[in-house]
Amino acid sequence: MNHVLETIKNRRSVRKYQDKQIKDEELEKILESAIYAPTGHYDQPWYFTIIQDKDLIDQINEGAKEVMSRMDVEWIAQMGRVENLHIFHRAPTVIIVSARKDATTPMADCSAAVQNMLLAAESMDIGSCWIGFAKFHFQ
Numbered sequence: 001m002n003h004v005l006e007t008i009k010n011r012r013s014v015r016k017y018q019d020k021q022i023k024d025e026e027l028e029k030i031l032e033s034a035i036y037a038p039t040g041h042y043d044q045p046w047y048f049t050i051i052q053d054k055d056l057i058d059q060i061n062e063g064a065k066e067v068m069s070r071m072d073v074e075w076i077a078q079m080g081r082v083e084n085l086h087i088f089h090r091a092p093t094v095i096i097v098s099a100r101k102d103a104t105t106p107m108a109d110c111s112a113a114v115q116n117m118l119l120a121a122e123s124m125d126i127g128s129c130w131i132g133f134a135k136f137h138f139q
């Protein structure tokens, strides 16, 4: 099997992380993979915010869970109330992906970028997970 297909098939969401930071060179390669993603109208509307400060990651986790706990969708509300649930699974690096609202297809563009990053991470034997719950902190 070629390497690309192998990487696609091997990638899985990782929910347990080592207590050590990835190297800057690895992070740069992951981010570089993101900006090679296709975008509607070639807008490239994205912003990538890197967070490696544990206290800030924990704050976003708490903020998101607080919003989740008040939601009408019962399973999300229940997850928001789980004491030891950390929405980022205690990962040491979080990449927040956001976009300009006036872009043609910002959600599709950012999704393509995220998938590139997950695959780039996998290709370097680095675990990762797409975290949709994070959005609750930023809405």
Ligand SMILES: Cc1cc2nc3c(=O)[nH]c(=O)nc-3n(C[C@H](O)[C@H](O)[C@H](O)COP(=O)(O)O)c2cc1C
Residues within 6 Å of the ligand: 011, 012, 013, 014, 015, 087, 129, 130, 131, 132, 133, 134
């Ligand atoms: C849009 C989106 C949002 C997701 N949000 C979360 C999340 O908040 N927390 C989490 O642990 N996994 C999240 N995931 C990961 C999925 O649960 C996971 O991809 C799915 O269960 C399949 O497992 P795999 O990635 O190992 O193939 C998300 C995936 C996508 C595509």
